[in-house]
Amino acid sequence: MTGTHDGDRAPEDVLLALADPMRRQILSALVREGxxxxxxxxxxxxxxxxxxxxxxxxxxxxxxxxxxxxxxxxRYEPHLQPLERTTRWLNALAAQWDRRLDAIKDLAxxxxxx
Numbered sequence: 001m002t003g004t005h006d007g008d009r010a011p012e013d014v015l016l017a018l019a020d021p022m023r024r025q026i027l028s029a030l031v032r033e034g035x036x037x038x039x040x041x042x043x044x045x046x047x048x049x050x051x052x053x054x055x056x057x058x059x060x061x062x063x064x065x066x067x068x069x070x071x072x073x074x075r076y077e078p079h080l081q082p083l084e085r086t087t088r089w090l091n092a093l094a095a096q097w098d099r100r101l102d103a104i105k106d107l108a109x110x111x112x113x114x
């Protein structure tokens with residue numbers, strides 16, 4: 001049901017979608033179950049079906065789920081490629097900081113105490 005390509009997903013879209021604990025719980029349930037409808041998810045969560053549907057819409061915009069109409073309901077399935085790309089981006093960012101911190105440490109260790 002998404003209208004954009006996976007390559008259009010920015011890391012901040014994924015991070016914003018996952019910032020909410022309920023959305024993380026919904027995504028975890030979808031991964032565990034392999035897919036579900038908003039009705040079946042709401043039956044196991046402490047929120048209404050409408051709230052689940054709104055959270056699913058945010059996850060869908062971030063590319064983390066894909067919805068497919070089945071009869072009168074939409075079945076959502078996890079789509080984790082945007083999460084994997086975000087993880088690679090975060091790892092690259094962490095590596096850059098590690099290199100910078102190592103350089104600072106090397107400079108500090110080279111200086112002799114006064």
